[in-house]
Amino acid sequence: MSAHRTGAPLVDVHAHFLHERCGRADWAERNASRIAAGERIGITVHIASVLGSWGESSPVYFPSPPDVTTGNEAMRTLARMHPGLVRGYVTVNPNYPEQAIAEIELGLAAQMVGVKLAASRRADDRLLDPIAELAGERGVPVLQHAWQHRTRDVPGQEISDALDLAALAARHPGTRFILAHIGGGGDWAHSLRALAEVPNVWVDLSGSGVDRGMLELCLECVGPARLLWGTDVTMETGWAKLRALEAMALPAGALEAIRWQTAARLFRLKP
Ligand SMILES: [Zn+2]
Numbered sequence: 001m002s003a004h005r006t007g008a009p010l011v012d013v014h015a016h017f018l019h020e021r022c023g024r025a026d027w028a029e030r031n032a033s034r035i036a037a038g039e040r041i042g043i044t045v046h047i048a049s050v051l052g053s054w055g056e057s058s059p060v061y062f063p064s065p066p067d068v069t070t071g072n073e074a075m076r077t078l079a080r081m082h083p084g085l086v087r088g089y090v091t092v093n094p095n096y097p098e099q100a101i102a103e104i105e106l107g108l109a110a111q112m113v114g115v116k117l118a119a120s121r122r123a124d125d126r127l128l129d130p131i132a133e134l135a136g137e138r139g140v141p142v143l144q145h146a147w148q149h150r151t152r153d154v155p156g157q158e159i160s161d162a163l164d165l166a167a168l169a170a171r172h173p174g175t176r177f178i179l180a181h182i183g184g185g186g187d188w189a190h191s192l193r194a195l196a197e198v199p200n201v202w203v204d205l206s207g208s209g210v211d212r213g214m215l216e217l218c219l220e221c222v223g224p225a226r227l228l229w230g231t232d233v234t235m236e237t238g239w240a241k242l243r244a245l246e247a248m249a250l251p252a253g254a255l256e257a258i259r260w261q262t263a264a265r266l267f268r269l270k271p
Pocket of ligand 1: 014016232233
């Protein structure tokens with residue numbers, strides 16, 4: 001609440017919204033509660049994505065082409081309903097490369113600000129190359145869902161960790177990538193160390209993990225200039241991490257960089 005009163009910008013780089021075909025009767029209520037909670041936390045820009053039908057008519061992490069289109073349309077509608085407050089990622093499934101390129105072109109023409117890759121393909125897969133190349137040409141970041149379970153594969157969700165994303169980033173040095181939710185979906189201690197020398201990968205702090213030492217290792221391995229604040233599906237842990245950052249005695253300017261300045265630069269926002 002205090003953050004809100006200061007009027008300092010706060011960009012959530014990893015938000016999600018629902019829509020009427022996601023199989024949940026309370027979809028509109030949940031969208032409204034995200035906006036309301038964001039107001040209380042002090043969020044000035046939600047950068048969000050919709051993952052197809054959220055599993056209703058095709059898998060969450062392997063959305064069918066029609067569901068990709070429906071989800072992106074819903075995302076653009078939300079952005080139009082909340083001008084400036086809600087911005088959208090174009091979600092694509094790289095297994096349908098032609099559709100992915102067409103959706104990105106369409107979305108960027110409609111003021112979407114980034115590309116979201118869920119877990120339809122491992123991050124180092126060659127199928128991601130045309131997508132990464134186009135994002136680089138257009139100067140929009142690519143948010144890659146990171147996920148690995150170390151001991152097993154999970155059906156319907158291709159594993160990807162920082163090493164996979166670093167391989168893609170090395171092939172596309174002119175493209176900026178974001179490793180999604182360091183607080184969710186994998187071994188953050190491993191991922192952070194793997195990104196220390198990868199300058200075109202940023203780290204989003206979202207996800208429901210709030211392990212002790214996580215933020216400290218983010219600062220140590222990646223540094224404040226490559227950290228972006230975010231929430232993901234659950235918002236309370238994002239808020240907790242924000243409060244922790246406020247209490248950590250960061251170097252001068254670091255909190256502002258993490259809260260909004262770096263995101264504003266990457267996504268070309270005017271928060
Ligand atoms: Zn997410």
